[in-house]
Amino acid sequence: MGRFIVRRVIQMVLVMFAVSVLTFLIFNVIPNSDPAVRMSGRQASESTIEAIREEWGFNDSLPQQYITTMEKVITGDLKSQFTQLSVGKEIVKGLPRTFSLAIGAALLWMFVAICFGLYSAVKAGKFADRFLTIIALIGISMPVFWIGALANYYLGFKLGWFPNGGYVEFTEDPIDWFYHLILPWTVLAILFIGFYSRVLRSNVLDTINEDYVRTARAKGLGERQIMIRHVLRNSMIPIVTLWGLDFGAVLGGGAILTETVFDLQGVGQYTAEAIGQLDVPPVLAVTMFSAFFIVLLNAVVDILYAYLDPRIRLQ
Amino acid sequence: MATEPLTEQAGLQGPAAWEQEAEREHVHGLGPWRLGLRRLRRNRVAIGFGVLFVLLVLSCLAAPLWAKHVAHTTPTENHLSDTIKLDGKTTNVVGLDGVPIGPTYQGEFFLGADPNGRDIMVRLLYGGRNSLMIGVVAALMTTILSVVLGVIAGYFRGWPDLTIRSLLDIMWSFPVLILGVALGVALALGGLQLGPITIGGDSLLIPIFIIGLVYVPYMARPVRGQVLALREKEFVEAARAQGAGPLRIMFSEVVPNLASTILVFFTLLIANAVLLESALSFLGAGVRPPNPSWGTMIDEGVDRIATAPHLTIVPGLMLVLTVLSLNVFGDGVRDALDPRAKVRLEH
Numbered sequence: 210m211g212r213f214i215v216r217r218v219i220q221m222v223l224v225m226f227a228v229s230v231l232t233f234l235i236f237n238v239i240p241n242s243d244p245a246v247r248m249s250g251r252q253a254s255e256s257t258i259e260a261i262r263e264e265w266g267f268n269d270s271l272p273q274q275y276i277t278t279m280e281k282v283i284t285g286d287l288k289s290q291f292t293q294l295s296v297g298k299e300i301v302k303g304l305p306r307t308f309s310l311a312i313g314a315a316l317l318w319m320f321v322a323i324c325f326g327l328y329s330a331v332k333a334g335k336f337a338d339r340f341l342t343i344i345a346l347i348g349i350s351m352p353v354f355w356i357g358a359l360a361n362y363y364l365g366f367k368l369g370w371f372p373n374g375g376y377v378e379f380t381e382d383p384i385d386w387f388y389h390l391i392l393p394w395t396v397l398a399i400l401f402i403g404f405y406s407r408v409l410r411s412n413v414l415d416t417i418n419e420d421y422v423r424t425a426r427a428k429g430l431g432e433r434q435i436m437i438r439h440v441l442r443n444s445m446i447p448i449v450t451l452w453g454l455d456f457g458a459v460l461g462g463g464a465i466l467t468e469t470v471f472d473l474q475g476v477g478q479y480t481a482e483a484i485g486q487l488d489v490p491p492v493l494a495v496t497m498f499s500a501f502f503i504v505l506l507n508a509v510v511d512i513l514y515a516y517l518d519p520r521i522r523l524q
Numbered sequence: 525m526a527t528e529p530l531t532e533q534a535g536l537q538g539p540a541a542w543e544q545e546a547e548r549e550h551v552h553g554l555g556p557w558r559l560g561l562r563r564l565r566r567n568r569v570a571i572g573f574g575v576l577f578v579l580l581v582l583s584c585l586a587a588p589l590w591a592k593h594v595a596h597t598t599p600t601e602n603h604l605s606d607t608i609k610l611d612g613k614t615t616n617v618v619g620l621d622g623v624p625i626g627p628t629y630q631g632e633f634f635l636g637a638d639p640n641g642r643d644i645m646v647r648l649l650y651g652g653r654n655s656l657m658i659g660v661v662a663a664l665m666t667t668i669l670s671v672v673l674g675v676i677a678g679y680f681r682g683w684p685d686l687t688i689r690s691l692l693d694i695m696w697s698f699p700v701l702i703l704g705v706a707l708g709v710a711l712a713l714g715g716l717q718l719g720p721i722t723i724g725g726d727s728l729l730i731p732i733f734i735i736g737l738v739y740v741p742y743m744a745r746p747v748r749g750q751v752l753a754l755r756e757k758e759f760v761e762a763a764r765a766q767g768a769g770p771l772r773i774m775f776s777e778v779v780p781n782l783a784s785t786i787l788v789f790f791t792l793l794i795a796n797a798v799l800l801e802s803a804l805s806f807l808g809a810g811v812r813p814p815n816p817s818w819g820t821m822i823d824e825g826v827d828r829i830a831t832a833p834h835l836t837i838v839p840g841l842m843l844v845l846t847v848l849s850l851n852v853f854g855d856g857v858r859d860a861l862d863p864r865a866k867v868r869l870e871h
Contacts, residue, residue: 227694232706239710247713339569346855350795350848352802355822355840362829458699465701466803470826484705485808487712496706500697507697 213515221508228500229282233275236493243267248489249290261290282497287490289483296494299479306376306475309386310393310468311460318398318405319452325402326409327441333414341406348403357396357470365392374472393471397464401455405448412444419443450510457506461499556861560784563860570856577849580842584656587649595632595643599650600814603641608632617641623831636834638824644838651816652842658732658801658817663793665736667786670743675774675782677744678751689748692741700738704800707734708809726812731804735797743789750785754778784861791854795847802843818843 237244245262262268266277281287285297329341365373371392377385416422417440425435455463468477476495483491554562564570591598606617608628617637618624624637627644634645677688695703708731715725716733723729754760755778763777798818804810805819806826813820818839825835 224694224697227690228697231694235706235710239707239716243714247710342855343569343852346851347844347848350799350851351844352799352806352819352822352840354803354806354826355836355843358822358826358829358836359840362833366830461699461702463699463701465705465807469807480705481807484709487709487808489709492706492709496698496702499699499702503699504697 210515214512217508217511217515221504224504225501228504229279229497230275232493232497232500233278235496236489237265237267237274237278238271247487278493281490282494287494289491290488291486296491299491300476300494300498303474303476303479305379306473307460307464307468307477309376309379309390310397310464310473310475310477311456313390313394314397314401314459314464314467315452315456317394318401319448321398322402322405322409322448323441323445325406327413327436329406329410330413330417331436333410338410342410345403345406348399351399352466353396353400354466354470356399357393357467360392360396361471374470376473376475393467393473396470397459397467405451408451409444409448412447413440416440416444450514453506453510454503457503458499461502463499556784560857560861564856567856567860570853570859573849573852574856577846577853580652580846580849581656584649584652587646587653590649591643591646595634595646597632597643597646599642599647599816601642603637603643606641624835626832626834635838636832638835639828639832644821644834647816647821648818648839648842651818651821651839652846654728654811654815654817655798655801655819655843656846658728658735658811659794659798662732662735662739662797662801663790665732666739666743666793666797667790669736669740670747670789671779671782671786673740674744674747675751675778678748679755679770679774679778681752685748688744692744695738696741696745698738700742700800701803703738704734704804705807705809707737708804708807712809712812726815728811728815731801731810734804734810735800738800739793739796743793746789747782747785750782751778754781784858788854788858788861791850791857795850795854798843798847798850 236247243258243262245258245265245267248265249257249261265281266274269277285295287296288294289296289299325341325345329338332338361371361374365371372389375389377389379386422435422439425439430439463477464475465477465481467473468475469481472478480492480495482488483495587599597603603617607614608617608625609615615625617633618639618641624639624641625633626636628634628636633643635648636644638644638647673688673692677685698706711730711734712725715727716723716730723733760773760777763773768777801810801817802819802822805817806823808823811817811820813824821839822836822843825832825837825839829836
């Protein structure tokens with residue numbers, strides 16, 4: 210086990226290095242115009258461009274440029290080109306909001322998807338199954354920001370059932386926090402419910418034909434017990450992996466659109482605003498950190514699996 | 525089937541009967557494609573949505589006809605100070621308070637106007653051309669790149685496999701939207717220079733290039749897995765024994781067996797590419813105004829949702845219909861061709 214962890218951690222560090230190099234290449238070396246011009250935004254004076262070229266060392270060799278960039282990212286020296294605020298501080302400030310959004314949505318989509326997927330599989334081929342399949346496909350086919358904007362306007366503003374966007378700190382008022390997040394959670398979850406219920410449905414249908422399910426039935430277990438303890442439990446394994454990664458993706462910036470529509474002021478909205486202004490440093494930082502985070506989560510999931518299933522360690 | 529009772533009645537025996545038997549078997553021996561088509565035809569929902577998609581594409585292709593003969597305008601022409609007759613009354617296209625008219629359901633401004641007095645219906649059709657073009661070309665690019673990379677990695681194994689797989693793993697570490705946005709921001713100002721070719725920052729080729737690239741890991745990985753299994757099959761071995769080189773085996777033995785996967789992926793990729801285009805355009809890292817696309821139209825509409833909700837609803841509905849029809853159809857194709865295949869794409 211110890212050896213496996215060491216190996217996995219070394220691999221993780223290597224992938225993180227590769228990820229940082231790729232991010233660096235995207236922003237600094239992509240074959241187009243001067244990176245200093247790009248870094249300084251749409252209307253920059255000659256002197257600003259020159260200052261940025263100096264600051265980022267765009268005249269140096271590529272490895273030196275990479276080191277300069279990484280130094281800025283890791284020491285938190287990165288500043289927005291527009292507000293001159295520290296990118297690191299802004300990200301840390303937005304994290305609790307993004308985390309609130311991600312955790313609630315992730316729990317919601319997992320729960321609803323299990324219900325939908327299981328019911329759909331039990332009723333496979335019947336009307337209920339087809340109906341749920343279409344619903345799931347509609348969920349997958351809607352742009353998050355579109356359905357979010359409509360929900361925010363019609364349910365939030367017009368009908369007044371929900372607050373019209375905004376965020377309240379959990380420590381300030383947990384009930385208001387919850388109330389403000391119901392719509393964002395639901396909207397963000399819709400897409401994933403569509404995916405997960407379909408993946409779970411097909412997993413359940415595969416599992417139902419396994420020998421141990423037949424055994425369970427043969428020894429006279431009730432249908433409910435078979436479905437929950439034997440079928441569902443074994444169908445969940447791939448879903449849980451997906452869940453971990455998707456949760457990481459949402460937390461690492463996948464919630465850009467939802468946060469923007471509901472004005473949650475988290476990391477996602479911060480990123481969205483930076484994109485709108487073509488403000489490179491924040492986008493660079495978020496890109497790199499979100500990939501780091503996913504790589505880290507991937508490693509954690511693998512190590513957990515190896516702990517649970519010894520066969521994996523030997524691969 | 526009609527010959528069956530006849531044979532028995534006629535009581536044919538000997539070679540004549542065998543011949544008929546053989547003929548009958550010939551009729552029954554359908555290839556996987558014919559079988560798939562037959563199964564697909566039975567799936568009326570999938571066919572219905574497939575037809576819907578074709579209709580949507582055709583109507584977008586007919587955009588210039590509508591613009592010229594029905595709406596008498598162009599997608600970028602402003603009608604800020606124009607008036608239009610509605611039920612005999614003269615109405616401003618854009619009110620004095622800046623609020624554009626909603627759907628009129630007559631030739632001009634069929635679906636209303638935007639704050640610049642541009643005809644929404646015309647922009648919707650022209651925007652659809654851009655959205656669909658980006659979707660189809662990007663999906664084509666993803667497919668070609670993924671098949672080439674997946675086949676090389678799966679067939680040669682060894683170091684090509686290791687290189688390609690690591691590259692895909694690194695790309696996989698970025699959430700699709702973030703990677704798209706990063707490329708979008710990096711390419712927005714300077715465009716892209718590939719050798720002698722220069723692509724401007726507001727060219728439609730930029731979003732195509734971005735979207736075509738970010739989905740590659742999601743398709744190349746399953747393709748590689750299939751090739752790994754295919755290369756061990758007897759027919760590949762037979763081809764190798766006959767002296768066929770790697771290129772020939774890849775093109776005439778391996779790739780044809782990937783056809784159903786490629787087809788299903790291609791359909792679902794278009795759907796996802798159209799969605800990603802809208803998200804990137806919404807964030808300002810995709811199609812650049814004044815070029816219309818469904819994403820930029822929603823983006824322009826969301827700010828005015830309180831006064832002119834049709835600006836948001838109309839392009840969004842069109843987008844959902846398009847993506848949904850592709851998803852349902854792609855799902856049906858997969859069920860028909862290979863019910864056990866697990867194809868999943870992420871946003």
